[in-house]
Amino acid sequence: MIRRIVFSLSTMALAFAMLSSLSLLPTPYSLLPAPYAVASAQERGQRGGGAAAGRGAAPAAPQNLQVLPKDMPQAQVIQAMQEFTTGLGVQCGYCHVQAAAPEGGRGGGGGGRGRGGPAAPAFEFASDDKPQKKAARQMMLLVRDINPKVVAAVGKAENTATRVGCVTCHRGVAIPKQLSEILDQTVAEKGVDAAVTQYKGLRKQYFGAQAYDFSEGGLVAVAQRATQAKKPDEAITWLQLNLEYFPLSSRTYAGLSAAQVAKGEKDAAIKSQEKAVEFDPQNAVLKRTLDQLKGVPPQEGGGRGQQ
Numbered sequence: 001m002i003r004r005i006v007f008s009l010s011t012m013a014l015a016f017a018m019l020s021s022l023s024l025l026p027t028p029y030s031l032l033p034a035p036y037a038v039a040s041a042q043e044r045g046q047r048g049g050g051a052a053a054g055r056g057a058a059p060a061a062p063q064n065l066q067v068l069p070k071d072m073p074q075a076q077v078i079q080a081m082q083e084f085t086t087g088l089g090v091q092c093g094y095c096h097v098q099a100a101a102p103e104g105g106r107g108g109g110g111g112g113r114g115r116g117g118p119a120a121p122a123f124e125f126a127s128d129d130k131p132q133k134k135a136a137r138q139m140m141l142l143v144r145d146i147n148p149k150v151v152a153a154v155g156k157a158e159n160t161a162t163r164v165g166c167v168t169c170h171r172g173v174a175i176p177k178q179l180s181e182i183l184d185q186t187v188a189e190k191g192v193d194a195a196v197t198q199y200k201g202l203r204k205q206y207f208g209a210q211a212y213d214f215s216e217g218g219l220v221a222v223a224q225r226a227t228q229a230k231k232p233d234e235a236i237t238w239l240q241l242n243l244e245y246f247p248l249s250s251r252t253y254a255g256l257s258a259a260q261v262a263k264g265e266k267d268a269a270i271k272s273q274e275k276a277v278e279f280d281p282q283n284a285v286l287k288r289t290l291d292q293l294k295g296v297p298p299q300e301g302g303g304r305g306q307q
Helices: 002-017 041-047 074-088 131-154 166-170 179-190 192-206 216-228 232-245 250-263 266-279 284-294
Strands: none
Touching: 074 166, 179 192, 179 216, 192 232, 216 232, 216 250, 232 250, 250 266, 250 284, 266 284
16 A cells, blocks of 8 residues: 555656646646655756755756746646646656666665565656657647637636646547547558457547547447448448447447448348337437338328328
8 A cells, every 4th residue: 555655656756847838737736745756867866866965855946848937846847747647648758768777776676665666767857859748848839829819719718718738639648539530540451350359448448538439429420431431341340339338229220220221231221220210219310211211102291101
């Protein structure tokens, strides 16, 4: 338990030099206790690894801030970095270069405060070697530029308008592609079976989060595009998968019927359309489509039997 608490606090502090915009922070956050502040590699060099600095020594100021104010307090930088890691679903190493282990140091072990656990990784926070860090700076400037425009566009006061932040687009994933776009790319590169496996893996990992659309209509939309692209087998695969999660989905059965029609399987299409009507009996469009499949003439006036 203690090890988990120490690791969690260390991870929070390690994020302090990822660059962010103060506009993302509505209010300053309280300082973290000094014993849990993690120094950068440069700071550790200044301390010389000795005990002279002492456990209660104040941490060095963040280095190489180019978008954030250069005098921004470390605790606010850390909080900004936590906003980033949450918004993108990443850790410090996504943007920051990991520092080499010091000679004679603990290396990969002994980091559990004498309990044999792995040491938390150290990072060269001031380094600009990773392209992700450079991209992050540009995205910060984009956010800084767009928020005043949002306020003007919605006509609300600045303190009431919804603000744009990392999570607005990223939703907890580093590359904010739509799920349908990811699946389409996998189908094109590896085939539909690989895409189905990918979908199941993403659903297992992200279901209940805001990252991807795992709702009833998500795979229906993917299947509709496949049907329109004259790939009915692919559409049928997606719709059958959707029925595993939404067995009473009228929309899925209607899409399945359309794909089966495109494939020339009329009898199967009728059965699927009947299921669609069964689960949504008040839907007049579904009923008309079923009548068309069965060759029932269009109704005139009111009742089905009127001529």
